[in-house]
Amino acid sequence: MxxxxxxxxxxxxxxxxxxxxxxxxxxxxxxxxxxxxxQDKYGQIAPVYSISxxxxxxxxxxxxxxxxxxxxxxxxxxxxxxAVRAFEYLSKTEGIIPAVESAHAVAYAIKTAPQMGKDKIxxxxxxxxxxxxxxxxxxxRGVDIHE
Amino acid sequence: MSNIQNxxxxxxxxIPFITCGDPDLDTTQEIVREAVKNGADxxxxxxxxxxxxxxxxxxxxxxxxxxxxxxxxxxxxxxxxNLRKDVTIPLVFxxxxxxxxxxxxxxxxxxxxxxxIDGIILPDLPFEERDEFLPTCRKYGVDLxxxxxxxxxxxxxxxxxxxxxxIYIVSSLGVTGTRSEFSSxxxxxxxxxxxxTSLPCAIGFGISTPEHATHMASIADGAIxxxxxxxxxxxxxxxAAKPVGEYVKSMKEAVMKANATVCAED
Numbered sequence: 548m549x550x551x552x553x554x555x556x557x558x559x560x561x562x563x564x565x566x567x568x569x570x571x572x573x574x575x576x577x578x579x580x581x582x583x584x585x586q587d588k589y590g591q592i593a594p595v596y597s598i599s600x601x602x603x604x605x606x607x608x609x610x611x612x613x614x615x616x617x618x619x620x621x622x623x624x625x626x627x628x629x630a631v632r633a634f635e636y637l638s639k640t641e642g643i644i645p646a647v648e649s650a651h652a653v654a655y656a657i658k659t660a661p662q663m664g665k666d667k668i669x670x671x672x673x674x675x676x677x678x679x680x681x682x683x684x685x686x687x688r689g690v691d692i693h694e
Numbered sequence: 695m696s697n698i699q700n701x702x703x704x705x706x707x708x709i710p711f712i713t714c715g716d717p718d719l720d721t722t723q724e725i726v727r728e729a730v731k732n733g734a735d736x737x738x739x740x741x742x743x744x745x746x747x748x749x750x751x752x753x754x755x756x757x758x759x760x761x762x763x764x765x766x767x768x769x770x771x772x773x774x775x776n777l778r779k780d781v782t783i784p785l786v787f788x789x790x791x792x793x794x795x796x797x798x799x800x801x802x803x804x805x806x807x808x809x810x811i812d813g814i815i816l817p818d819l820p821f822e823e824r825d826e827f828l829p830t831c832r833k834y835g836v837d838l839x840x841x842x843x844x845x846x847x848x849x850x851x852x853x854x855x856x857x858x859x860x861i862y863i864v865s866s867l868g869v870t871g872t873r874s875e876f877s878s879x880x881x882x883x884x885x886x887x888x889x890x891t892s893l894p895c896a897i898g899f900g901i902s903t904p905e906h907a908t909h910m911a912s913i914a915d916g917a918i919x920x921x922x923x924x925x926x927x928x929x930x931x932x933x934a935a936k937p938v939g940e941y942v943k944s945m946k947e948a949v950m951k952a953n954a955t956v957c958a959e960d
Contacts, residue, residue: 576791590796591744
């Protein structure tokens with residue numbers, strides 16, 4: 548069984564507007580833990596960005612750092628655009644509105660499923676509901692509505 | 695015995711805190727020299743950090759200004775090396791764990807020794823986690839200074855017994871910043887510290903007026919002032935050295951008054 552963690556890449560891991568900590572950060576000590584953090588050469592914590600408020604954080608919990616270091620889990624970056632498309636796709640096809648955080652995982656499942664055999668099973672953790680995110684997704688698509 | 699204890703040999707100590715690079719490193723040097731000239735016994739040099747979790751709004755502002763101005767750990771090391779050509783009083787760095795860890799603790803502390811830094815204060819390093827840095831501090835003879843707060847309770851004895859340099863007593867709960875009310879129980883806190891160590895102790899957080907300084911110095915061996923100094927720097931910018939010097943003079947006189955008070959009571 549493979550474990551895959553989907554990180555918020557924001558506008559892309561080659562930009563400064565990202566929160567993909569495992570992919571772009573390095574080990575630091577901050578907020579009471581030693582783990583991976585987005586930071587500069589001198590240890591100044593980066594002003595990270597993601598469309599998802601819940602993922603707009605410069606670090607990951609030490610459990611994730613350990614799963615990464617031991618190779619048990621793989622951490623992949625997912626951009627805002629990919630997450631929004633997945634949000635819309637799952638809402639339209641299944642009537643399940645995933646939280647924009649969870650939509651990052653849906654996006655990677657959409658990307659990786661075609662490369663897997665038809666008898667393989669994918670489980671996606673949808674850890675939150677997306678009705679809270681509808682107005683924000685609409686604004687991302689250029690519709691001027693507010694909660 | 696570390697050089698830090700020399701700060702407590704001129705009667706009660708006055709310890710100003712200055713954020714390096716606010717508004718720029720040349721001004722920081724002028725301010726340090728002016729503070730020394732006016733009686734500062736030890737100076738805490740803040741290495742700015744993006745997320746200074748122990749600081750109130752005034753020192754947060756200084757951190758933001760200094761970082762926006764392009765200050766880095768390496769530039770601060772160069773500044774201290776320059777200061778050490780004539781400044782002999784004890785100097786300590788106050789910064790956050792990630793600044794040291796990210797630089798590499800060995801590299802950071804060997805540099806501290808090389809340029810003449812006597813101690814470091816890391817407010818986000820709990821006593822129980824200090825082995826992350828303590829062996830390296832010892833290797834280079836840099837004191838790792840411990841903080842004790844009104845909530846330290848039954849940890850006060852343990853922290854005091856293991857402490858180095860001096861003990862930094864946090865006057866009240868919360869972040870740094872000038873205030874008018876302090877923990878009412880500072881005397882008994884200092885009493886527990888005294889029972890467990892012969893190291894000097896100084897009180898900081900919230901102290902701004904000469905009256906506060908006299909009061910705190912009558913309880914402990916010195917007073918530490920940060921936000922009130924930073925406010926002067928914020929107001930006068932590049933011309934802050936003189937007014938900071940005048941302030942330091944008034945505060946050193948105030949802590950010395952505590953000496954006189956104690957003598958009178960004796």
